[in-house]
Amino acid sequence: MSTPDDKTKGVSADTGGEDAIASFKGVDEKEQGEGPGGFVILFFIIGFVASLIIGWVVFPKLLYSQKRQPVDFNHALHVETVDNGCESCHIFREDGSYAGVPKLAQCADCHQEVQGESPEEKIFVEEYVAKEKEVPWLVYSKQPDCVFFSHSVHVKLAGMDCVTCHGPIGESTSLKPYEENRLTGYSRDIWGKSMAGIKKNSWDRMKMDDCAECHEKETGRKSSVQTDKDACFVCHK
Amino acid sequence: MKIDRRCFLSLGIGGAAGLALSPIPWKLADDSAIWTQMWPWTPVPADGETTYVKSACTLCPGGCGISVRKVDNRAVKIEGMEGHPVNDGGICLLGLSGLQLLYGPTRVKTPLKRAGERGEGKWVKITWEEAISEVAKKLGDLRENGESSSVACISGTDKGSVPTLFKRFLSVYGSPNFMRMPSVLDSYELALSLSFGFAAQQGFDLEKADFILSFGSGIIEGWGSPVRMIRAKSSWRESGGKTVQVEPRLSNTAAKSDKWIPINPGTEYALALGLAGVIITKSLYRNDFVKGSTSGFDKFAGLVLSAYTPDAAEKITGIKKETIEALAVDFARAAKPVAICGRGQGRAQGSLGELMAVQALNALVGNINKEGGIFAFPNPGYMAWPDYIADDIAAEGIKKERADGAGSGNFGYAKNLTNRFAETVKSGKAAVNVLFVLESNPLYSLSDTNTVKEAFKKIPFIVSFSSFMDETAINSDLILPNHVYLERYEDVYVATGLSKPVVSLSKPVVSPQFNTKHAGDVVLLIAKEMGSPVADSFPWKSYSACLEEILGGKWDKLVREGFWTDGASSTPVFKTSSGKFEFAGGFIDLAALFAPVNAEGDPKAYPLLLIPYDSMRIASGYIGDPPFAVKTVEDTVLKGKDALVEVNPATARAGGFSEGSYAILKTPKGSAKVKVHLFDGIMPGLVAMPRGLGHTAYDNYLAGKGINVNELIGTVEDPASGLDAAWGIRANLIKA
Numbered sequence: 001m002s003t004p005d006d007k008t009k010g011v012s013a014d015t016g017g018e019d020a021i022a023s024f025k026g027v028d029e030k031e032q033g034e035g036p037g038g039f040v041i042l043f044f045i046i047g048f049v050a051s052l053i054i055g056w057v058v059f060p061k062l063l064y065s066q067k068r069q070p071v072d073f074n075h076a077l078h079v080e081t082v083d084n085g086c087e088s089c090h091i092f093r094e095d096g097s098y099a100g101v102p103k104l105a106q107c108a109d110c111h112q113e114v115q116g117e118s119p120e121e122k123i124f125v126e127e128y129v130a131k132e133k134e135v136p137w138l139v140y141s142k143q144p145d146c147v148f149f150s151h152s153v154h155v156k157l158a159g160m161d162c163v164t165c166h167g168p169i170g171e172s173t174s175l176k177p178y179e180e181n182r183l184t185g186y187s188r189d190i191w192g193k194s195m196a197g198i199k200k201n202s203w204d205r206m207k208m209d210d211c212a213e214c215h216e217k218e219t220g221r222k223s224s225v226q227t228d229k230d231a232c233f234v235c236h237k
Numbered sequence: 238m239k240i241d242r243r244c245f246l247s248l249g250i251g252g253a254a255g256l257a258l259s260p261i262p263w264k265l266a267d268d269s270a271i272w273t274q275m276w277p278w279t280p281v282p283a284d285g286e287t288t289y290v291k292s293a294c295t296l297c298p299g300g301c302g303i304s305v306r307k308v309d310n311r312a313v314k315i316e317g318m319e320g321h322p323v324n325d326g327g328i329c330l331l332g333l334s335g336l337q338l339l340y341g342p343t344r345v346k347t348p349l350k351r352a353g354e355r356g357e358g359k360w361v362k363i364t365w366e367e368a369i370s371e372v373a374k375k376l377g378d379l380r381e382n383g384e385s386s387s388v389a390c391i392s393g394t395d396k397g398s399v400p401t402l403f404k405r406f407l408s409v410y411g412s413p414n415f416m417r418m419p420s421v422l423d424s425y426e427l428a429l430s431l432s433f434g435f436a437a438q439q440g441f442d443l444e445k446a447d448f449i450l451s452f453g454s455g456i457i458e459g460w461g462s463p464v465r466m467i468r469a470k471s472s473w474r475e476s477g478g479k480t481v482q483v484e485p486r487l488s489n490t491a492a493k494s495d496k497w498i499p500i501n502p503g504t505e506y507a508l509a510l511g512l513a514g515v516i517i518t519k520s521l522y523r524n525d526f527v528k529g530s531t532s533g534f535d536k537f538a539g540l541v542l543s544a545y546t547p548d549a550a551e552k553i554t555g556i557k558k559e560t561i562e563a564l565a566v567d568f569a570r571a572a573k574p575v576a577i578c579g580r581g582q583g584r585a586q587g588s589l590g591e592l593m594a595v596q597a598l599n600a601l602v603g604n605i606n607k608e609g610g611i612f613a614f615p616n617p618g619y620m621a622w623p624d625y626i627a628d629d630i631a632a633e634g635i636k637k638e639r640a641d642g643a644g645s646g647n648f649g650y651a652k653n654l655t656n657r658f659a660e661t662v663k664s665g666k667a668a669v670n671v672l673f674v675l676e677s678n679p680l681y682s683l684s685d686t687n688t689v690k691e692a693f694k695k696i697p698f699i700v701s702f703s704s705f706m707d708e709t710a711i712n713s714d715l716i717l718p719n720h721v722y723l724e725r726y727e728d729v730y731v732a733t734g735l736s737k738p739v740v741s742l743s744k745p746v747v748s749p750q751f752n753t754k755h756a757g758d759v760v761l762l763i764a765k766e767m768g769s770p771v772a773d774s775f776p777w778k779s780y781s782a783c784l785e786e787i788l789g790g791k792w793d794k795l796v797r798e799g800f801w802t803d804g805a806s807s808t809p810v811f812k813t814s815s816g817k818f819e820f821a822g823g824f825i826d827l828a829a830l831f832a833p834v835n836a837e838g839d840p841k842a843y844p845l846l847l848i849p850y851d852s853m854r855i856a857s858g859y860i861g862d863p864p865f866a867v868k869t870v871e872d873t874v875l876k877g878k879d880a881l882v883e884v885n886p887a888t889a890r891a892g893g894f895s896e897g898s899y900a901i902l903k904t905p906k907g908s909a910k911v912k913v914h915l916f917d918g919i920m921p922g923l924v925a926m927p928r929g930l931g932h933t934a935y936d937n938y939l940a941g942k943g944i945n946v947n948e949l950i951g952t953v954e955d956p957a958s959g960l961d962a963a964w965g966i967r968a969n970l971i972k973a
Binding site for chain 1: 239240243244245247248249250251252253254255256258259260261264265267268269271272274275277281284286287
């Protein structure tokens with residue numbers, strides 16, 4: 001009953017089948033012996049490691065620009081000569097508000113003339129005091145504008161120490177470079193030096209969770225139903 | 238071994254796995270959140286020390302005390318000064334917006350000299366030395382040629398030391414032509430000099446009054462001192478004081494009054510005389526005061542009883558005689574009734590007859606020089622000026638007739654008739670070679686703008702002292718920009734009807750932002766440059782030294798507290814020849830004094846009447862509306878760039894107009910394309926339009942929006958006084 005066509009088909013199917021099996025076996029053998037399996041793993045590792053290097057080493061360097069402060073200020077030296085610690089220069093105004101970084105006039109009280117031998121002081125006197133130009137200090141601790149923060153409440157009312165948030169900056173003899181986030185414009189100190197967010201000291205990081213953690217601990221308030229923490233509007237007015 | 242497609246897939250998967258374990262996604266997500274919530278291009282005001290500077294507002298004649306909040310050297314908010322006798326902590330919309338004038342883009346930043354044609358806007362920057370020597374040379378030449386009286390000055394006010402310095406300069410130089418911008422204060426001053434017998438400003442003890450009859454005065458729309466008046470309005474609600482508003486249109490004041498009486502526009506004088514007639518007929522006047530302290534009562538009574546009977550008054554005013562009779566009784570029976578006038582904010586002078594009629598009502602109820610009544614305060618004497626030395630040229634120049642005709646001929650009593658100035662200059666009756674423009678914008682604010690423009694074309698040298706590129710500054714030859722009020726010292730005398738005289742001190746809140754100079758200093762410098770004899774009468778080193786000297790003992794108090802005030806005098810003082818209040822004010826023919834003022838135009842060609850109105854949201858004086866204020870103007874007043882006019886639905890229907898339809902508003906003075914707004918609160922036959930729009934100068938927030946009503950309205954000279962008696966003009970609305 002079979003037509004020539006059928007025959008041909010049948011034969012070819014048979015032989016074809018064998019060929020296919022043979023060729024499959026062939027491939028299998030090749031892969032076991034000299035296939036690309038090692039490369040697949042190697043490429044995975046290359047991709048994985050490269051990403052990690054980019055993420056942990058290159059990315060931070062790209063994200064943050066390094067800026068030098070206009071004058072390399074020596075905190076330690078100044079703390080030694082004043083009576084009232086940080087508040088000698090970082091004053092609270094008469095109305096209770098916090099003045100932040102001292103204004104030129106405050107510095108000029110003592111530094112009308114060059115007093116010591118420091119080249120930085122010379123720059124300060126010549127470039128700023130003499131020209132009556134405010135120093136464009138870069139503020140490491142500057143929080144985004146949506147955050148309302150009162151130094152008065154934290155320092156005067158709650159009696160917190162400056163070091164708790166700002167670290168032992170009073171002991172430093174020079175100012176570290178200011179690392180500015182190219183996207184947000186804020187300092188790296190807010191996220192923290194550690195990209196992984198590891199925090200050893202209370203001052204290592206100053207993100208919202210860090211504020212919230214302390215608020216929860218110190219005030220005991222959990223007035224926000226959504227977050228089970230202190231209410232949003234305490235800081236976000 | 239062969240690298241194929243799967244190797245690269247694997248690389249990608251490895252990369253993705255590594256990426257997930259790196260900080261990139263998490264950190265970027267966090268940073269983008271911060272970035273998007275605080276776009277770096279959104280301006281954030283700099284933090285700094287907060288301080289307050291007490292000063293005074295000069296944006297309108299109200300004279301409020303202000304307290305300006307500063308952060309470091311930047312002024313950030315203007316608030317009302319607590320405890321100030323005018324506004325006690327309150328502030329108006331314009332006052333609040335003052336910072337936009339200080340920091341806004343319309344400031345003139347340096348002295349400018351015209352380079353192209355007038356009004357073309359082409360300027361060259363020049364130094365102050367060049368500018369001052371140019372003015373001094375021009376003035377010197379004119380003086381040598383005996384043309385000193387052809388120098389004129391238009392000022393926003395004549396009170397205070399800076400206008401006085403300009404006036405003093407003109408006197409020493411030899412010109413009588415110091416003029417101030419017209420307002421109802423001119424009429425009040427003229428009426429007071431006739432009925433009280435001395436140069437004075439009218440004071441109203443309105444807070445203590447219990448019945449306020451207002452002849453169209455915008456009590457809560459900027460009449461007098463706006464903040465003080467709004468507070469007075471609130472105080473009447475508590476004290477039970479009644480207000481009756483007589484006005485052709487339901488203004489905000491009318492809406493907030495106890496009673497609104499619509500009246501045919503321009504016939505307020507007839508109502509006042511009609512009321513007086515009823516009060517006299519029913520013997521409701523205060524006999525003791527009228528008999529003891531007034532003169533000319535019989536003559537006055539004779540006129541009103543014959544010509545202004547309730548029936549006659551009804552015919553003229555359109556108010557039912559029963560209403561007139563009832564109002565007269567209510568007014569006369571109140572314990573402390575006061576009648577006030579000056580339409581809207583009092584920007585127009587009005588006829589002398591109208592003012593004398595209203596004043597007669599106050600005299601009939603005897604509430605003059607009494608608590609809750611009206612007072613006449615002598616011209617401010619708080620400044621002690623040393624005498625000036627007038628040489629022959631000056632003495633001769635001062636005697637010449639003023640360019641506006643005030644003080645001579647038919648207008649012997651008038652001090653300022655600036656409303657006539659444009660016409661006399663345009664027609665060539667007065668020759669003006671140099672015009673100083675101080676704190677005013679006559680090319681915009683004077684009625685009949687086209688005539689003013691023509692007149693200005695005839696003046697060869699116009700010097701503007703404006704801080705802003707306003708219409709007059711653009712059309713001047715030289716701009717010597719003044720500091721704005723937040724940058725300068727200046728005494729601010731309040732002449733707008735307070736119950737006692739108040740002087741405040743405007744102080745520099747911030748240092749001058751641009752290369753501007755105090756107009757007071759500029760006058761001193763011009764005098765100095767001109768040398769003796771003019772300079773001899775200006776011995777001061779600077780304006781502030783001058784101010785300190787002339788204020789004497791008051792200077793320290795003004796610097797410390799920001800204001801100085803004098804207790805109101807309660808002794809009745811009349812310095813007329815009779816020693817009494819003059820009903821007739823020396824007029825022999827009372828009927829001429831109380832003559833009707835007809836609107837300009839042919840009633841057949843112009844069947845309707847256009848009346849201007851004032852709004853607290855639109856500044857219509859020297860200061861143009863700042864952006865904050867423009868934003869508050871309702872869609873029914875200004876829609877996009879279109880001006881809307883208020884028309885009664887019946888009138889609109891007769892003309893075939895519906896809400897929002899375009900029309901050409903035509904008057905004898907000009908025409909403009911407007912939109913129709915149907916308003917039940919306006920009497921049929923009227924078209925109402927706000928003052929203060931239609932600027933061509935200033936910034937994009939203001940320029941080109943709406944129509945300047947002054948372009949459509951002319952002046953109507955009051956034959957009795959020379960004042961501009963116009964209250965409106967005949968008009969027609971034609972389908973556009």
